Amino acid sequence: MSQLLDPQAVTRLYMGNEAIARGALEAGVAVVAGYPGTPSSEIVQNLASVARERNLYVEWSVNEKVAVEVAAAASFTGLRSLCTMKQNGVDVAADFLLHLGLSGVRGGMVLAPCDDPGGLSSANEGESRQFARLLELPLLEPGDFQEAKDMIKWAFDLSEELGCVVMVRSVTRLSHASGDVILGELPSVEKKANFKHRPLPQDPQSGPMHSFPVPQKHQAQQRKLERAVEIFEASPFNTYEGPEQPELLVVTSSACTLYAREAIDLLGVQDRVGLLKLGTTWPLPPKLLGKHLKSAGQILVIEEVIPFLEENVKILASEMVLEIGPKKIMGKRDGQLPMVGELNPDLVIAALAGILDTPYQASSAGYAEAAAQVGEAGAPPRELAFCAGCPHRASLWSLSRALELDGRDGFVCGDVGCYSMAIFPTGFQLTKTLHAMGSGIGVTSGFGKLEQFGMGQPALAICGDSTFFHAAIPALVNAVHNQTNATLVLLDNSGTAMTGFQPHPGLPYDAMGNEAIPIDPVKICESLGAKVRIQDPFDLEQTEKCLLELLAERDGVNVMILRKPCALSPERKKTKDFEMSVDKQACLGESCGCNRLCTRVFKCPGLVWDSTSQSASIDEVVCIGCGVCASICPVGAIKKAEAAK
Amino acid sequence: MKTKSILHSDPFNVIITGVGGQGNVLASRVLGNMALAKGLSITIGETFGASQRGGSVMSHLRLSKKSSVSPLIPKGKAHVVVALEPTEGIRILKEYGNPQVSIVTNTRPIHSLGVICGDQQYPSPEKMRQWIESLSKQAWLVNTTDAAMTLGNPIYGNIMMLGIVVGAGLLPLDRDDFQKALDRLMPASKIEKNLKAFDIGAGMAAGNC
Amino acid sequence: MKVLGPRELFEDVQNSGLCIGCGACVDLCPYFRNYKGKTARLFTCNLPQGRCYAHCPKCEVDLDQMARYFWQAPYEGSALGPYREILAARRGPALEGDSFQGGGVVSALMVYALQAGLIDAAVLTGSQGMFPDARLAVNPQEVLECSGSKYAAAPTMAALNRAVRDGYGLLGVAATPCQATAVSKMRMNLLEQNDFKDPVALVVGLFCNWSLDARRLAQFLCQRIDLQRVRRMDIPPPPAGTLVVETDRETLEIPLDQIKPMIPEACNICPDMTAEWADVSVGMFEGRPGWNTLVIRSQVGADIVTAAIEAKFLETSSLPAENLNRLARAGTAKKKRCLTTLRQRQLINHDGDGARYPLRIPEDIAKRLLDG
Secondary structure (H helix, E strand, O other), X not given: OOOOOOOXXXXXEEEHHHHHHHHHHHOOOOEEEEOOOOOOHHHHHHHHHOOOOOOOEEEXXXXXXXXXXXXXXXXXXXXXXXXXXXXXXXXXXXXHXXXXXXXXXXXXXXXXXXXXXXXXXXXOOOOOHHHHHHHOOOEEOOOOHHHHHHHHHHHXXXXXXXXXXXXXXXXXXXXXXXXXXXXXXXXXXXXXXXOOOOOXXXXXXXXXXXXXOHHXXXXXXXXXXXXXXXXXXXXXXXXXXXXXOOOEEEXXXXXXHHHHHHHHHHHOXXXXXXXEEOOEEEOOOHHHHHHHHHOXXXXXXXXXXXXXXXXHHHHHHHHOHXXXXXXXXXXXXXXXXXXXXXXXXXXXHHHHHHHHOOOOOOOOHHHHHXXXXXOHHHOOOOOOOOOOXXXXXXXXXXXXXXXXXXXXXXXXXXXOOHHHHHHOHHHOOOEEEOOOOOHHHHHHHHHOOOHHHOOOOOEEEEXXXXXXXHHHHHHHHHHHHOOOOEEEEEEEOOOEOOXXXXXXXXXXXXXXXXXXXXXXXXXXXXXXXXXXXXXXXXXXXXXXXXXXXXXXXXXXXXXXEEEOOOOOOHHHHOOOOEEEEEOOOOOOOOOOOOOOHHHHHHOOOOEEEEOXXXXXXXXXXXXXXXXXXXXXXXXXXXXXXXOOO | OOOOOOOOOOOEEEEEEEEOOOOHHHHHHHHXXXXXXXXXXXXEEEOOXXXXXXXXXXXXXXXXXXXXXXXOOOOOOOOEEEEOOHHHHHHHHHHHOOOOOEEEEEOOOOOOHHHHOOOOOOOOHHHHHHHHHHOOOEEEEEOHHHHHHOOOOOOHHHHHXXXXXXXXXXXXXXXXXXXXXXXXXXXXXXXXXXXXHHHHHHHHHHHOO | OOOOOHHHHHHHOHHHOOOOOOOOOOOOOOOEEEEOOXXXXXXXXXXXXXXXXXXXOOXXXXXXXXXXXXXXXXXXXXXXXXOOEEEXXXXXXXXXXXXXXXXXXXXXXXXHHHHOOOOOEEEEEEEXXXXXXXXXXXXXXXXXXXXXXXXEOOOOHHHHHHHHHOOOOOEEEEEOHHHHHHHHHHHOOOOOOOOOOOOEEEEEEEOOOOOEOHHHHHHHHHOOOOHHHEEEEEOOOOOOOEEEEEEOOOEEEEEHHHHHHHOOHHHHOOOOOOOOOOOEEEEEOOOOOOOEEEEEOOHHHHHHHHHHHHOOOEEEEEOOHHHHHHHHHHHHHHHHHHHHHXXXXXXXXOOOOOOOOOEEOOHHHHHHHHHO
């Protein structure tokens, strides 16, 4: 039940992303655009759910660059707009943002990237903060859930005052964490869109939006940042708590603030350590910083992931050295904190305890020993796996077999989505290259042009339906145009599954649940001149046969579309096609002739090895009745019966 | 607000753990809203996303007078562990447990892929009980999944666990708080069954140790 | 004989370039399959011992142990293997059909054996376009469809494995030397399975000096000829020095030195030219088109030849001494080539070192063949 529109002054338990969404509503946002990416997706989802009531346009754009463009257009007409994505979405949008920084904005525009330190749900732990500095945009970082809401609201005002897009960066431990938030007022705002593209001398908010002449626009942009600094010097989002002359000054931002506070508490060093929490982290306010650096004995910068804040503090400290004196500034570069991975209270405690020479023990030595004795046997690690009934498992099974039978040391170039897990045993470790969205077919198109250098290994790209629209189409164009011999296997499971099943341009509805025009990947591929075959991945025999034929062809680009909805999709979740069972007498189990093909290799979580009866069996709670395992059993011991409808 | 003395530790740290898909998030929402109903502040840290694909999940709940404490509990600082799956309970105890921790755990196993495919061994119930008891001050081990099936859905098992936790007095929260949380989170049609599950759990707390 | 598992099989054979694609490991289980002449491992199996290894003719083949099992005598390394008689032979009038390469003896024996109920099915090699494939023939028509020499290595033993699974218990097999070695290993029940029953009633060996990699041959020929139309391939006797490929439109003659690079390395470590592990072995009769050389080895072989002659399926005649001598010299030469290659690749067995070898042969015999 949505609490997003609850009234002013009540306290609600909000996820960080909900708080951000609420902040945008309180700011009177009109247009929201993004691309699904953990940990950001709930922001758009929440706003989409109230789009009608709050008169919003909410869009899942085809990719982050277009999302920023859509949001920018709204801003140009004077509307307030919000754009959300995960950290590497900013990389995708960077070219546009670079020019947006120069052209400026009209209605407030906030870019809210949500970073994933440690890469818990990403193939990287890249940072969006760097883009603020690189693209010369102001950067804010909320330090808790209340700020996640309040800062967004303020960011819109700031954006309009400066005429610049403002970045508000969140992280997993804020976006996906929850805390109590006191709600503010939901305004009734008149939202009128008009793009004043004709320049009027008396109206600075008129004229075309572009970056020419470049040096002048660049200078204007830098002036905006100077103005931002003035504002930041007095911002209530920069706070200090602690003694006037701390032995150690901690400079921090974002969720790290919460770890730092906890660490100071647990170590009982409140009278030795000062905590300077920065909400405005680019550009840094030098006066504020200088004041606190000067009165500190030494300094520790706590942040994640790379030493962005640390390096910027060091630059300022060096500029101000005559005023503040030389200071020891610790952080990641000197190894107090790791250069990679997520931070947590324990890493911060360890750094502080070390610097302050304060002993700390997480738990008693006896407990630690008891825990060590339990060891891994007590809690076998859980590897990631495709869900029971996942069409990717079936597709990758056939792909794996086809490549081995083809026998030319072929391989798969992977892409981003659930099927990224094809690098793991659950996907038979089939994927041999994995990088960014759409890069599977891009890299494959590269491999396909190396025949003149003796490259005889066939390369296959796999790509999901959402990824196809996001970034694969230009690479496909490249492959066709350059007459590459390549095969793209499009794994079409009717949604953006990995991030929570959001819609994409292949589907007939949009983020807000309204009707939308579905775009057919088959028609796109055919019109590009690729040869297209469509197959049901659950028909293992046919899929394998078709793949072998495509692998043998050496005449241009083939696209095989393996089409089956995701096991978690609304269409499939409620229905069981088959009731599955194992004939234990017929099951060969571990003996030569099978050696547990289903539980050792295929590894669907619905199939369990029963060591008592030395046979496979079906876990009825997990099995969703897709029937694929019946096709792989060498002796037909796995039975499928039509389920009652 | 009589919040001053009800938390014998501030923040009071609860970890709800299980396997992706078991309803961890819902359970933590309910508990979080119970805390709010009591007038406490709550911070919850969670890992979802990729972990839904059969991986371990945990929710860290911090009940406090203060808002916005660290969403991650420091190692060795859990007060109560609620485990929807027994080996996940053990996993959490090893990292976040301490000699004073209390644990309520479901006993029904969910096999990891490694166990399913025969690479790993799932520990025996006796061994698990032994380990859990060696790593906690008090432990409740109940097959809440089976008990929940009598109500028609394994997810009621999670509510039963909350009932056990409250019934055993492990948290400074009560049935009233639970009812208020339900009113906030669930449609009216679901409330009765959830209350029933909660009460069954509270009843188990008296019996099981 | 040492029997290990699929991991060792893959390491020692498929991944070492020594797989001949005979199909002995194929269709026993889901892990090994043959596609267009190449045996592939689809997924890894970690059993310490498997039938795949037990059957493989390139894995720990102990010639002496086999000789004692089948011939009740030690392995001698003779030129043509143990035999009772060597004759010239051709099919008799009872066998209908007219497109036989050589004397049609293999077809004749198989058709006769089927009709006489000596076998319930015949494991043969047919072809799909350019690629030989494994067939199970249950009637004379199906046997005749498989007639004609195949020069590319074929996964024929896969059909044997499938037939056993499907319940056939009296199989006739037409097998090249490597395939016959595999069949023999299989019949020895090296894994000592209690429920093992020998499903093979008759092994007709085929002479072979070397074969060709099916895919490389197909790739070579497809540039010169329409593969779908290939009707017949033949290597005429010396001094021709060519491979002759016939379609319905044309005949292509390719010099052997263009063909020889396509010989699998596995053939270079094969000591057996006349399919010594068989009941009878059949080969070309150089200089006498329409006739075969027939080697009778076992009692089963002798009996079927006698019966086939009586039933007018077979005609025999004596083999001139000159042919016999030439054959023997070729047989010995192949053994020598085999051992030379094994020595070069350091694959000659030294007892007691725990390593794995494709072939185990008594030391004195190896020495004699190498240096004598």
